[in-house]
Amino acid sequence: MPRPLRPLLATLSLACGLWSGTPALAQPTAPRSAAEGGLDAPLLYQLLIGELELQRGELGTAYQLLLDGARRTGDESLFRRCVSIALQARAGSEAVAAVKAWRLALPTSQEARQTQVQLHAALTQWPEMVEPLLAWLEAASTSQQDAALDMLPRLLRAQASEGLNLLGPGLTAVRDDAKAPPLRRSLAASTLAQLAQMAGNTQLAANQLRQALSEAPEHDLPRWQALELMRHQPSVEGLVTDALTRDPALLAAYARALARDHRAAESLAQFERLAVLQPDEAAHRYAVASLQLELRQPQAALEAAAAYLARLAPDDQAGRNAARLLQAQAQEQLGDYAAARASAEAVDDESRQFERSYRLAVLDARQGRVAAARARLRALPGDTPEAAQRRLLAETQLLREINDWPAAHAVLSAALKEEGDEPSLALLYEHAMSAERLGQWDLMEQQLRRVMARDPRHAHAHNALGYSLADRNLRLPEARELIERAIELGGHEPFLVDSLGWLAFREGKLDEAEQWLRQAWRGRPDAEIAAHLGEVLWVRGERDEARRVLDEAWARDRSNAPLRALRQRLGLR
Secondary structure, three states, X not given: OOOXXXXXXXXXXXXXXXXXXXXXXXXXXXXXXXXXXXOXXXXXXXXXXXXXXXXXXXXXXXXXXXXXXXXXXXXXXXXXXXXXXXXXXXXXXXXXXXXXXXXXHOOOOHHHHHHHHHHHHHOOOHHHHHHHHHHHHHHOOHHHHHHHHHOHHHHHHHHHHHHHHHHHHHHHHHHOOOOOOHHHHHHHHHHHHHHHHHOOOHHHHHHHXXXXXXXXXXXXXXXXXXXHHOOOOHHHHHHHHOOHHHOHHHXXXXXXXXXXXXXXXXXXXHHHHHHHHOOOOHHHHHHHHHHHHHOOOHHHHHHHHHHHHHOOOXXXXXXXXXXXXXXXXXXXXOOOHXXXXXXXXXXXXXHHHHHHHHHHHHHHHHXXXXXXXXXXXXXXXXXXXXXXXXXXXXXXXXXXXXXXXXXXXXXXXXXXXHXXXXXXXXXXXXXXXHHHHOOOHHHHHHHHHXXXXXXXXXHHHHHHHHHHHHHOOOOHHHHHHHHHHHHHHHOOOHHHHHHHHHHHHHOOOHHHXXXXXXXXXXXXXXXXXXXXXXHHHHHOOOHHHHHHHHHHHHXXXXXXXXXXXXXXXXXXX
């Protein structure tokens, strides 16, 4: 029984939208006139008869007449029309035949290759999809290849997790075919890597990327793929770093990937390189200033913000407002509240109203006007549930910044009562964190387990519970299971790696603890990570280095309670 027309067309319409610049297959296109060239009078008459047959509902006859005309003229619009007619007739095999004829007549047509990929996906003809997919990738630019692989889940739809089983055999055969061109073998391995990552097999994905590069060392697609994979498989980062000096675009993507993974210090170093390589690119200066603020380097951030402003076009008001917010935050960190207020108040962009209000509220709170600060945030506009939650979370963040954890917990508790039995995950998680700060361990664990029950892939809930157990030296095997699961889900973010290092310290595994904590510290020299690494180094007898790490963190942030407590315990001033 033929597949119903509507589902097939709907599926194909989704697939067609995946490829930038690809017209919808079902869109009719009139044939060229004889005056446009390529059509003699008999052929023009044939095409007109085909269109008349189509109007009469004789789809089969119309298809045959127009396909013959497409073959004779090599007109892509006619081939596209034939595919559309076949789909209208619910004839998937004829649609595929038309696109194969299209490719035969126009062997270099990227549109024909793309269309064939989409058709085979829509018809769930997975083995047949491999050849046109690799042919399309082989003729595409690196950025187009990367975008195409990113769209594989949408092409595979509900069977995305089964991509390795569906496409793997065909791709493996090409990858291992010694007679195939090296680039095609490389592309087959890259596609296998993408499918492996979709299936959650990051080790297999890493192995395929290495094989892809071994087949075609100068081909950069595996390096771009490694940017996404490196958070889960740090070993593939070397595939990227080996090529940074010859490709500023890859360097910029690497810097962004490090920022995405919360490796602020390493990201900052790469954006500083970019600022030297491309001194007129204002965006690099903005990234530098933002990361310096994150790392509590306010004076350097002010200088970077000034450099950013100097490179903006005179009419770039959005950029100037963004710079003013950077300046306000840097001036606040420096304790220059008057200058910070002036910078924030100068922001006149309606779309930045929330950030402007938050910066002013923080300044109010820092100067003892906490009630006014909270009122400012509660008065922010918006009557949607999302806007209400944003106001609530901003207020609790404000209270955390001034270390008023009881008030933050009270706000969150009241909001939980209002939301009933199914509160938002963000609210549950924040409530758990405020309970942890108040030493309400049972409540913290209860709320974190609620989060994990509703979202088993919530990496930070797993990490928070695992870290809390490790920090209190309780149920260490369970803590390890939770933290390792967090890293499996969230990747090697510094705070997750820090938890693993601190757990290893509690377990008495000092070598492992130092290894993980050094990795976390390289990515993000945070005060609490410094406290953990400093204590491990101190216990191991590496006291000069321990002092250096603790002093460096202390110079940037004297408000961190664990760091302050450790320094007092070790007798450091």
